[in-house]
Amino acid sequence: MLKITDLVKRYGSGDPVLKNLDLMIEGESVVSIIGSSGAGKSTLLRCINRLVEPTSGSIELNGTELTHLRGRALRTARRKIGMVFQGFNLVDRLTVMENVQSGRLGYISTWAALSRSYPKADIRRAFELMERVGIAHYADTRADQLSGGERQRVGVVRALMQEPEILLADEPTASLDPKTSEQIMGLLRDLARELKLPVLINIHNVTEAKEYTDRIVGMRYGRIIFDDQPAALDKAAMDEIYSGSPHADRSDPLKEAS
Numbered sequence: 001m002l003k004i005t006d007l008v009k010r011y012g013s014g015d016p017v018l019k020n021l022d023l024m025i026e027g028e029s030v031v032s033i034i035g036s037s038g039a040g041k042s043t044l045l046r047c048i049n050r051l052v053e054p055t056s057g058s059i060e061l062n063g064t065e066l067t068h069l070r071g072r073a074l075r076t077a078r079r080k081i082g083m084v085f086q087g088f089n090l091v092d093r094l095t096v097m098e099n100v101q102s103g104r105l106g107y108i109s110t111w112a113a114l115s116r117s118y119p120k121a122d123i124r125r126a127f128e129l130m131e132r133v134g135i136a137h138y139a140d141t142r143a144d145q146l147s148g149g150e151r152q153r154v155g156v157v158r159a160l161m162q163e164p165e166i167l168l169a170d171e172p173t174a175s176l177d178p179k180t181s182e183q184i185m186g187l188l189r190d191l192a193r194e195l196k197l198p199v200l201i202n203i204h205n206v207t208e209a210k211e212y213t214d215r216i217v218g219m220r221y222g223r224i225i226f227d228d229q230p231a232a233l234d235k236a237a238m239d240e241i242y243s244g245s246p247h248a249d250r251s252d253p254l255k256e257a258s
């Protein structure tokens with residue numbers, strides 16, 4: 001379970017871009033985060049995996065408080081958080097298998113990784129997952145020879161090789177054509193069920209959010225103002241989420257008045 005309590009993020013001395021957020025994600029649910037550009041969706045995801053330092057508040061993943069971790073403890077916790085990126089973040093000159101095995105970097109020795117002597121169990125698991133997502137036949141192909149959809153499947157398998165306790169996807173389909181995009185969303189939903197994994201997806205495509213996720217969280221410049229099943233996302237809710245302005249929503253009225 002991911003439990004976020006009273007999370008605040010302020011870049012420098014500016015107004016907070018996350019304002020006292022509370023969010024709980026349990027079980028294998030697939031949750032999308034929608035909202036205008038600048039609403040704070042990526043910042044929220046990045047606070048969870050600590051690519052961005054939260055200013056205050058708590059983020060707990062299955063009982064482990066993530067916000068104060070340092071060094072080895074942070075690296076250990078990060079293994080449990082799988083990330084899928086818009087730009088795939090693959091190493092082009094490496095093969096699909098090598099890219100996928102980089103998901104095990106936190107688990108195996110540097111020597112094993114550099115010499116590419118992967119443990120048998122890891123190779124077996126990689127083939128199982130690659131088979132599942134339809135890219136096993138590309139195991140020895142260089143990543144830059146694959147299409148966008150295939151590359152994203154590699155990204156998904158790499159994240160799953162970490163044996164994550166949660167999967168975070170930052171606009172995972174934004175670089176893909178509409179059909180491929182739907183396939184990747186369907187895959188994320190199905191994998192969440194099969195692996196009993198919570199998945200949190202930052203997504204601009206509201207139609208896909210409604211179709212492929214169990215719950216939609218709507219952010220408006222630092223706050224969560226909608227959190228419900230897709231069917232509840234009507235026009236009024238959409239208007240509410242996609243209105244407002246960064247300054248009016250983020251600034252502190254008490255500070256303004258003083």
Ligand SMILES: Nc1ncnc2c1ncn2[C@@H]1O[C@H](COP(=O)(O)OP(=O)(O)OP(=O)(O)O)[C@@H](O)[C@H]1O
Pocket residue numbers: 011017035036037038039040041042043044246
């Ligand atoms: N490293 C940073 N330093 C300063 N400000 C930042 C930084 N990263 C993001 N911001 C600001 O924080 C706010 C929220 O940005 P964020 O990228 O989280 O929004 P978003 O909802 O993901 O937007 P988009 O949909 O366009 O990706 C924006 O005003 C942005 O300019």
